[in-house]
Amino acid sequence: MAPNDTGIGASVRRREDYRFLTGQGTYTDDINRPNQTYAWIVRSPHAHATIKSVDTKAAKAAPGVIAVYTGEDFKAINGLPCGWLVHSRDGKPMIEPKHPILAHGKVRHVGDPVAVVIAETKAQARDAAEKIAIDYAALPAAGDMKAALAPGAKPVHDEAPGNLCFDWELGDKAATDAAFSKAARVVKLDLVNNRLVPNAMEPRAAIGEYDRATGEHTLYTTSQNPHVIRLLMGAFVLGLPEHKLRVVAPDVGGGFGSKIYHYAEEAIVTWASKQVGRPIKWTAERSESFMSDAHGRDHVTHAELALDKDGKFLGFKSETLANMGGYLSTFAPCIPTYLHGTLLAGNYATPAIWTNVKAVFTNTVPVDAYRGAGRPEATFILERIIDKAARELKMDPAELRRRNYIKPEQFPYQTPVALVYDTGNYHATLDQVLKLSDAAGYEKRKAESKARGKLRGRGIASYIEACGIAPSNVVGSLGARAGLYEAANVRVNPTGNVTVFTGSHAHGQGHETTFAQVVSTMLGIPMDQVEISHGDTNRVPFGMGTYGSRSIAVGGTAIVKALDKIIAKGKKIAAHLMEAAEADIEFKDGKFTVAGTDKSTPFGAVALAAYVPHKYPLETLEPGLDETAFYDPKNFTFPAGSYVCEVEVDPETGVVEVQSFAAADDFGRLINPMIVEGQVHGGLGQGIGQALLETCVYDKDGQLQTGSYMDYTMPRADDLPSFKVAHSVTACTHNPLGVKGCGEAGAIGAPPTVINAVIDALSEYGVTHLDMPATPHRVWQAIQAAQPAKR
Amino acid sequence: MPTVNLTVNGKAVSANVEARTLLVNLLREQLGLTGTHVGCDTSQCGACVVHVDGKSVKACTLLAVQANGSKVTTIEGLASGDKLHPMQEAFREHHGLQCGFCTPGMVMSAVCLAQNHPNLTEKDVREGLEGNLCRCTGYHNIVQAVLAGAQAMRR
Numbered sequence: 022m023a024p025n026d027t028g029i030g031a032s033v034r035r036r037e038d039y040r041f042l043t044g045q046g047t048y049t050d051d052i053n054r055p056n057q058t059y060a061w062i063v064r065s066p067h068a069h070a071t072i073k074s075v076d077t078k079a080a081k082a083a084p085g086v087i088a089v090y091t092g093e094d095f096k097a098i099n100g101l102p103c104g105w106l107v108h109s110r111d112g113k114p115m116i117e118p119k120h121p122i123l124a125h126g127k128v129r130h131v132g133d134p135v136a137v138v139i140a141e142t143k144a145q146a147r148d149a150a151e152k153i154a155i156d157y158a159a160l161p162a163a164g165d166m167k168a169a170l171a172p173g174a175k176p177v178h179d180e181a182p183g184n185l186c187f188d189w190e191l192g193d194k195a196a197t198d199a200a201f202s203k204a205a206r207v208v209k210l211d212l213v214n215n216r217l218v219p220n221a222m223e224p225r226a227a228i229g230e231y232d233r234a235t236g237e238h239t240l241y242t243t244s245q246n247p248h249v250i251r252l253l254m255g256a257f258v259l260g261l262p263e264h265k266l267r268v269v270a271p272d273v274g275g276g277f278g279s280k281i282y283h284y285a286e287e288a289i290v291t292w293a294s295k296q297v298g299r300p301i302k303w304t305a306e307r308s309e310s311f312m313s314d315a316h317g318r319d320h321v322t323h324a325e326l327a328l329d330k331d332g333k334f335l336g337f338k339s340e341t342l343a344n345m346g347g348y349l350s351t352f353a354p355c356i357p358t359y360l361h362g363t364l365l366a367g368n369y370a371t372p373a374i375w376t377n378v379k380a381v382f383t384n385t386v387p388v389d390a391y392r393g394a395g396r397p398e399a400t401f402i403l404e405r406i407i408d409k410a411a412r413e414l415k416m417d418p419a420e421l422r423r424r425n426y427i428k429p430e431q432f433p434y435q436t437p438v439a440l441v442y443d444t445g446n447y448h449a450t451l452d453q454v455l456k457l458s459d460a461a462g463y464e465k466r467k468a469e470s471k472a473r474g475k476l477r478g479r480g481i482a483s484y485i486e487a488c489g490i491a492p493s494n495v496v497g498s499l500g501a502r503a504g505l506y507e508a509a510n511v512r513v514n515p516t517g518n519v520t521v522f523t524g525s526h527a528h529g530q531g532h533e534t535t536f537a538q539v540v541s542t543m544l545g546i547p548m549d550q551v552e553i554s555h556g557d558t559n560r561v562p563f564g565m566g567t568y569g570s571r572s573i574a575v576g577g578t579a580i581v582k583a584l585d586k587i588i589a590k591g592k593k594i595a596a597h598l599m600e601a602a603e604a605d606i607e608f609k610d611g612k613f614t615v616a617g618t619d620k621s622t623p624f625g626a627v628a629l630a631a632y633v634p635h636k637y638p639l640e641t642l643e644p645g646l647d648e649t650a651f652y653d654p655k656n657f658t659f660p661a662g663s664y665v666c667e668v669e670v671d672p673e674t675g676v677v678e679v680q681s682f683a684a685a686d687d688f689g690r691l692i693n694p695m696i697v698e699g700q701v702h703g704g705l706g707q708g709i710g711q712a713l714l715e716t717c718v719y720d721k722d723g724q725l726q727t728g729s730y731m732d733y734t735m736p737r738a739d740d741l742p743s744f745k746v747a748h749s750v751t752a753c754t755h756n757p758l759g760v761k762g763c764g765e766a767g768a769i770g771a772p773p774t775v776i777n778a779v780i781d782a783l784s785e786y787g788v789t790h791l792d793m794p795a796t797p798h799r800v801w802q803a804i805q806a807a808q809p810a811k812r
Numbered sequence: 813m814p815t816v817n818l819t820v821n822g823k824a825v826s827a828n829v830e831a832r833t834l835l836v837n838l839l840r841e842q843l844g845l846t847g848t849h850v851g852c853d854t855s856q857c858g859a860c861v862v863h864v865d866g867k868s869v870k871a872c873t874l875l876a877v878q879a880n881g882s883k884v885t886t887i888e889g890l891a892s893g894d895k896l897h898p899m900q901e902a903f904r905e906h907h908g909l910q911c912g913f914c915t916p917g918m919v920m921s922a923v924c925l926a927q928n929h930p931n932l933t934e935k936d937v938r939e940g941l942e943g944n945l946c947r948c949t950g951y952h953n954i955v956q957a958v959l960a961g962a963q964a965m966r967r
């Protein structure tokens with residue numbers, strides 16, 4: 022059926038927009054509670070130091086100060102929990118040191134919280150914070166993994182003497198070694214996946230409030246998953262039962278992973294608001310975000326690809342060091358392992374794969390999921406090494422990929438690294454992107470660039486990601502300490518309009534629109550009769566939140582399951598109203614009809630009958646029309662695609678300009694193509710940012726060198742091109758909407774595409790690899806280092 | 813404490829502020845106009861852009877006392893009643909916003925940009941919005957929106 026103007030498949034304009042465009046959004050910092058106080062957090066200026074003493078006397082006496090707390094006050098309180106337990110290859114569990122709410126005895130990264138001041142105003146809290154005297158004894162610090170692993174390096178945690186958190190492997194090493202021994206060619210590559218700072222535009226914030234009359238705590242927080250925070254903070258940190266703890270994540274200004282985790286400040290304002298008996302607000306300044314939001318990526322990898330004489334992949338292996346930072350953040354151990362190692366088959370039918378990942382503690386901010394989370398790192402390795410192979414074989418990089426893709430008829434496809442891809446068509450997205458990017462006209466454009474003294478390069482990359490996270494029993498067996506289903510409650514109101522409470526959380530994704538399209542289509546009622554509610558644990562039954570491109574595939578399916586129950590109950594009611602057999606009732610276009618007759622009852626009449634049950638089968642059926650469903654996905658979903666980028670390099674300055682970017686994705690069925698394209702654009706922006714501009718730098722002593730927008734290069738409008746995007750569809754086989762998720766694709770596929778283009782542009786200088794970001798300085802140096810004859 | 817007198821969204825306002833109070837704090841905390849956002853502490857994100865006497869200004873970079881006597885327009889004052897300003901409408905139509913956090917500043921900058929450039933090109937828009945960061949949209953749809961909004965403003 023062709024989409025109507027608001028149904029599934031229509032680019033409905035977002036209902037969220039009016040409030041955001043008129044300044045009526047309600048972000049956490051916009052909320053003010055009666056009698057509110059303000060918190061200011063004192064953070065460590067040292068990467069690694071012993072805290073010898075903390076003197077708070079002067080601060081406590083400062084104007085407006087209500088309380089000052091230090092690590093001593095939190096000594097008996099649990100630390101921040103880690104949600105994933107990874108086992109090393111020798112069977113030992115990862116080393117999991119305590120992550121204190123406020124540092125006690127020792128600080129482990131610049132920005133580690135040491136004390137908190139609560140005062141009448143933010144300015145007073147900040148002024149008083151400067152009066153706290155902390156005596157630190159600096160210790161040798163590990164600013165990167167190399168320093169942390171060097172013999173004799175000072176341990177970040179005494180429990181981990183060599184700074185190794187775990188040493189994990191996946192795949193069949195013997196089979197992979199055997200494949201390499203038969204290879205006609207082995208291609209090797211060393212690469213770095215640069216450390217990034219997520220930088221959602223809304224800085225984190227939290228308000229804690231305690232009601233002495235009811236004993237209820239409320240936490241307003243910038244979170245992608247309020248129920249997860251309620252569980253982690255309530256059960257594992259502060260020991261607060263769920264029924265006395267309400268967590269609200271109102272409008273949230275972007276997350277990209279960084280707002281999944283349970284952070285210390287949430288526990289601080291919740292705990293302290295009870296101590297001082299007043300609400301407490303904390304809002305990060307951007308410089309605090311840089312040193313306290315979990316960072317992303319930071320992998321160092323050696324990879325090898327074995328090929329036969331025809332360019333067929335025989336085997337792949339990689340060894341990766343993954344930075345965990347100073348403590349384990351909520352999902353950290355899962356990112357380089359189960360979201361990275363398992364993706365190393367990529368889009369290819371490589372028969373033997375083995376990978377080893379060593380996770381390392383360093384004196385840096387914790388590292389965790391950032392848009393793509395593990396999958397960009399895997400894709401970057403594969404797509405760079407394949408490109409290198411194509412260059413060595415003097416083969417068209419598109420052809421080499423095509424030759425090795427899993428073929429459409431091979432699905433479902435069991436990879437050698439644990440996943441079963443249900444469906445896909447990689448040849449289709451490749452053909453589509455070649456056309457979209459006008460591959461045929463490339464040589465002409467290259468000649469034009471050359472005439473202007475510029476080097477033009479063209480890069481191609483394919484990607485696959487595992488989304489729709491995740492089947493609970495599978496992730497449970499891999500170390501997850503929680504289920505990863507989603508919940509939805511569909512409340513049909515007496516006059517037939519509908520409120521849906523979803524455990525997914527939107528912080529830019531537009532669920533209020535997309536989910537309403539699904540409900541409106543399924544119930545055959547106008548979209549404006551559907552309201553989507555999320556973000557409040559007191560309203561939504563439960564929820565695991567939004568990350569890993571899971572909202573439509575898991576959260577959307579939970580809504581569909583609840584709607585199925587609504588329709589099933591509606592059929593019973595309609596059968597009674599029309600005096601027909603339940604089996605004869607059909608539901609379509611908002612009407613219950615008796616099959617083969619012209620008798621029908623509209624949805625609204627059934628809803629009314631459920632709430633005014635005068636003519637109603639009360640002996641066999643409860644009144645009301647309100648259903649909840651939990652959906653646990655059967656498998657991951659596997660969005661995939663191919664991207665092409667063209668760049669121009671100025672050989673005099675090393676400046677790289679992205680001339681064009683084309684993306685062809687297969688996200689399964691699309692609910693709202695406009696929103697999907699917006700997600701792709703955003704991901705591409707971040708992916709191009711990683712490739713050309715962004716990098717988080719610590720010096721060797723663990724001092725953060727990129728601590729603000731003065732020195733961390735965020736992509737701006739004039740750094741990016743307009744994008745060309747296209748879609749093809751293979752519907753997901755195991756969820757009713759056939760959807761796969763689209764949130765991370767761009768950030769996964771763009772970095773190798775851009776770097777492949779840069780390397781292509783520099784190929785005449787013999788440059789075979791550059792680490793990200795390909796800044797003018799790096800590119801210029803690579804050109805200068807080329808053989809003088811070629812310069 | 814100094815007193816500042818200004819006109820905000822057409823209304824005369826008078827407030828006592830600490831001398832160090834920034835215009836953005838006055839707007840958000842004392843006047844309750846929370847549509848103007850704070851996204852950084854180095855004057856680089858543009859989430860705080862408002863119009864001061866018709867010019868787009870980063871409200872985190874101006875002391876409230878410096879705005880004494882000025883006419884300030886914030887995102888809350890842009891629409892006329894329920895009718896969105898053409899630039900707001902264009903952002904909605906072209907999906908120029910996702911999380912909405914950068915949006916007020918982005919729209920205020922865009923309005924000023926359109927007023928100052930009668931014939932905006934894509935390049936003008938990209939360069940003109942250089943002071944406004946957005947982490948969600950990759951700017952593609954923002955650029956489309958500003959081009960369309962600028963055209964609608966001339967109608």
Ligand code: FES
Pocket residue numbers: 849850851852853854855856857858859860861870871872873
């Ligand atoms: S708050 Fe970032 S520029 Fe004003």
Ligand code: FES
Pocket residue numbers: 222274275529908909910911912913914915945946947948949
């Ligand atoms: S829409 Fe989220 S930062 Fe621009």
